[in-house]
Amino acid sequence: MAGEFAFPPVTVTLSNQRETVTESVPHDPDQSVRIDPRRPRNLHVGQGGDRIDAYGEHPAGSGAAGLVPEEIRQYVTGDALSQIDWKATARLQAPHIREFETETSRQTVIAVDHRHTMEHGPDGQTMLDYAREVGLGYARAAESFDDPLGLYAIGDGGITVRRRPTSSARGYRHVRNALHDLAPTQAEGGAVDATSNRLSRPDATWSAARTLSTDDSAFAQTVAPFLADTDAYVHRIDSDPLFRAIRQLLAETSGEVWLVLLTADTGRNRLRDIASLVANEGATSRCFSPRGCCSTPTRWTT
Numbered sequence: 001m002a003g004e005f006a007f008p009p010v011t012v013t014l015s016n017q018r019e020t021v022t023e024s025v026p027h028d029p030d031q032s033v034r035i036d037p038r039r040p041r042n043l044h045v046g047q048g049g050d051r052i053d054a055y056g057e058h059p060a061g062s063g064a065a066g067l068v069p070e071e072i073r074q075y076v077t078g079d080a081l082s083q084i085d086w087k088a089t090a091r092l093q094a095p096h097i098r099e100f101e102t103e104t105s106r107q108t109v110i111a112v113d114h115r116h117t118m119e120h121g122p123d124g125q126t127m128l129d130y131a132r133e134v135g136l137g138y139a140r141a142a143e144s145f146d147d148p149l150g151l152y153a154i155g156d157g158g159i160t161v162r163r164r165p166t167s168s169a170r171g172y173r174h175v176r177n178a179l180h181d182l183a184p185t186q187a188e189g190g191a192v193d194a195t196s197n198r199l200s201r202p203d204a205t206w207s208a209a210r211t212l213s214t215d216d217s218a219f220a221q222t223v224a225p226f227l228a229d230t231d232a233y234v235h236r237i238d239s240d241p242l243f244r245a246i247r248q249l250l251a252e253t254s255g256e257v258w259l260v261l262l263t264a265d266t267g268r269n270r271l272r273d274i275a276s277l278v279a280n281e282g283a284t285s286r287c288f289s290p291r292g293c294c295s296t297p298t299r300w301t302t
Helices: 086-092 127-144 169-181 202-212 218-227 231-239 241-252 268-280
Strands: 003-006 010-015 022-027 032-035 066-074 096-103 107-113 149-155 158-166 257-262 284-289 292-296
Touching (some): 086 096, 107 241, 158 169, 158 241, 241 268
Antiparallel strands (some): 003 032, 010 022, 066 096, 149 158
């Protein structure tokens, strides 16, 4: 059985040979053991046959704490000579120095989808098992860079785990433990929303409506009223647990955010909507699924 288990307190009883004198000494070992679940052995992180260095990526300006150039200004009495920018001095024909500012750490937030759709696959090789391994890899990378690390887990009913970004040793441990403990949730009401992934996005619907507006056929007249109503798609997005959770995650996390989304790619339209939401909030995202990987610094690409 996978999980973390603590040893209960024990009592040591001491006695002489004839048991005429006895004494009980309580002892709390304060020890625990973690049993990891079965894990996939053939994990490949990449797109198609190409591997990507997902865990080691640390873009400039979003790396570990350090110094980054801020601006160049003219030298004044009291400035350190080591700050003089000789190239700028030669170009401007007057002493100039380059000032630096402290570079902030990148906040890594892992969002794991553990809805019932992630249960597919043999024991130890389900979609959730693969997502868990990728999440643990990112957790190790964030810890190695001393980056603040957070975790949001999303089930069929919404957010089930909420760990705000932190760079403490205890915080890293809690994220790892939470990833290990994730299990697929059950679909609410026992029904699967079979139509949510088939709904067209509003931009595609509007394009089709414009095309049919110049068509006088009976087919165009029959279909046009259905294309005129795009509220159905908007309502579906607002009720989707994953979309709603990512929106809440972004609202609760301030500063520069590197969002790692681990989910199935069965709803491509929904994933594009999530990527657009992340980009509009100024965050950077990367999505992993058992069937693909999409990187979205400013937009969602496949």
